[in-house]
Structure formats: C-alpha cells, structure tokens
Amino acid sequence: MPLANLMSQIQELPKIDKLRLMQFLATELVKEEDANFFIADREYPVWSPYNCSEAANVLMNLLATKQEEKNGLTSKISL
Template sequence: MSLPELMSQIQELPKLDKLKLMQFLATELVKEEDANFFVAGQEYPVWSPYNCSEAANVLMDLLATKQQEQNG
C-alpha cells in the first residue's frame, strides 16, 4: 500500500482511532531510538508551574496594565 493510499484511509478514521494511531506511531519511533534513552532508576527533571509565584505575579501585572489601558 502506498503512503497516499494509507493517508486517505487514515483521514476516514474516527477521531479516537486517529489518536490511537498517533500513540502507536510515537511508541514505534521511540523503539527505533536508542534503547537506553530512558534508564531505569535515573532521575529526569520535569518543569512544574508549582511554586512559580513570580511568573504569576508578572502575568497579573501585565493583565492589570492592559485592563487600565482599555479603561482609559
């Protein structure tokens, strides 16, 4: 089956099946990468919005300034 034929059939799939296909393809791509990409027991930092009050304050100040500009 050619890629254009496959793409045409994919377009006809329901949304849930397309999402499952995306998950399948992403998993397949990871399998093709280095097998040691994620190492058991290794820590990987992940950013979180918790305890980021400084960023929230900047956004609140920006919103307040914008609201004052609109109110004239």
C-alpha cells in the same frame, strides 16, 4: 501499496473510520516504543509552575495595566 494510494483511500473513509484508524495507528506506535525508554534510578527534570512568583507578578502587572487601559486610567498599580 504505495502511500499515495493509501492516503487517497483514507480520504474517502467516513469520519468514524478515520478516528478508528487514528486510534489504531497511535496504538501501533506505542507498541513500537522502546520499553526501556526511562532508566530506573535516573532523574528526569520536569518543569513546574511552583516557585515562579516572578512570572506571576509580571502577569499580574500586565493584567492590571490592561484593566487600567480599559477603564481609561493611566497610573500603574504595583503588585
């Protein structure tokens, strides 16, 4: 069956059947994934918000500036 025909039939489905179809397709995609995607004893970098104090300071200064603007103050508070 051509994809265009299938898509037109999917559009006619009720919402619950569309959700079930999504769940089915997601499960099928997982089954097709390579089981050896991650290799043992290999490091994979993961970003973490810990030790990001500079970014936190920038955000705090931005929030303080916005609060001052809201209150009608012009002086900047340094945190």
